[in-house]
Amino acid sequence: MKKRSNLVSVAIPLVVILAGLVLYLNVYVRVQSDLKTVRDERALKMKILKKHVALIAAQPELEKKLMQFYEQRKAADSKILTGNTPALAGASLQETVKSIITGCGGTISSERIEKPEDAGNFKVITTSFDCLLPDIRSLNDILFSLETRTPYLAVREVDARIRDFRDPRELVVKLTISALMAGK
Numbered sequence: 001m002k003k004r005s006n007l008v009s010v011a012i013p014l015v016v017i018l019a020g021l022v023l024y025l026n027v028y029v030r031v032q033s034d035l036k037t038v039r040d041e042r043a044l045k046m047k048i049l050k051k052h053v054a055l056i057a058a059q060p061e062l063e064k065k066l067m068q069f070y071e072q073r074k075a076a077d078s079k080i081l082t083g084n085t086p087a088l089a090g091a092s093l094q095e096t097v098k099s100i101i102t103g104c105g106g107t108i109s110s111e112r113i114e115k116p117e118d119a120g121n122f123k124v125i126t127t128s129f130d131c132l133l134p135d136i137r138s139l140n141d142i143l144f145s146l147e148t149r150t151p152y153l154a155v156r157e158v159d160a161r162i163r164d165f166r167d168p169r170e171l172v173v174k175l176t177i178s179a180l181m182a183g184k
Contacts, residue, residue, distance in 0.1 A: 079151055079152050080122070080179070081125055081151050081179045081180065083181060086116040086125055089125050089179075090113035090125045093113075093125055093127050093153070093177065093179050094111055094113060096153070097127060097146065097153070097175070097177050098111065100145045100146060100149075101131050101133075104133070104138040104142050105133070105134050105138050106131045106132060106134070106138060106173075107131060107132045108129055110129070110130045111127060111128065111129045111130075113125070113127050114128060116181070119183075120183075121182070121183050122181060122182060123181045123182075124178050124180060124181075125179050125180075126176060126178040127176070127178075128175070128176045129174070129175045129176075130172070130173075130174050131173050131175065132170060132172055133170065133173055135169050136160075139160060139173060146177060151179055151180075152180070153177050153178070153179050154179065155175065155176070156177065156178050158173065158176075159173065159174040160174075161173075
C-alpha cells in the first residue's frame with residue numbers, strides 16, 4: 001500500500017503539472033498569439049484609418065488643384081484646333097485661313113487638306129492653298145494674321161512668285177499652314 005500511496009503521491013502532482021503545462025501550451029500561448037494578432041490588426045487598421053482621415057482632410061485642397069488644372073486645360077484648349085475628327089478640324093482650319101486670305105483681298109484657286117500626322121498626344125492638321133494676291137503688302141498682312149492668331153497656326157511653306165513680270169504687282173502664292181488638334 002505504501003508503494004501505491006507513493007506512486008499516487010508522485011503521480012497526482014505530476015499529472016497536475018503535465019495538465020498545467022498542456023493547458024499553458026494549448027490555451028494560454030494560443031490566446032496570447034491571438035491577442036497579438038488582434039493587436040497587430042488593430043494597429044494596421046488604425047494606420048489605414050489615419051491615412052483615410054488625412055485624405056479626407058486634404059480633399060478641399062485637391063479639389064482646388066483639380067479646378068486649377070481644368071482652367072489650365074481650358075486655356076490650352078483655346079490654342080489648338082477643335083473638332084471631333086481630324087476631318088472636321090481640317091475643315092475648320094480651311095475656313096479660318098480662307099477667311100483671312102479673302103479678307104486681305106486675295107482669291108483662292110485651290111485648297112486641300114493633307115493627311116493628319118501624329119505628334120505625341122496631338123495630331124498635326126495641314127492644309128495647302130494656292131491663291132492670287134494683289135500685292136506684297138497683302139501677303140505680309142496674311143502672314144501676320146496667320147502667325148498671331150489663336151488657335152495657333154504655323155506657316156510651314158510659302159512659295160510666292162510674280163504673276164506677270166511686266167506688271168510686277170500680283171503674286172501667285174502657295175501656302176501650307178498647320179495647326180495642332182488634341183489627339184484621341
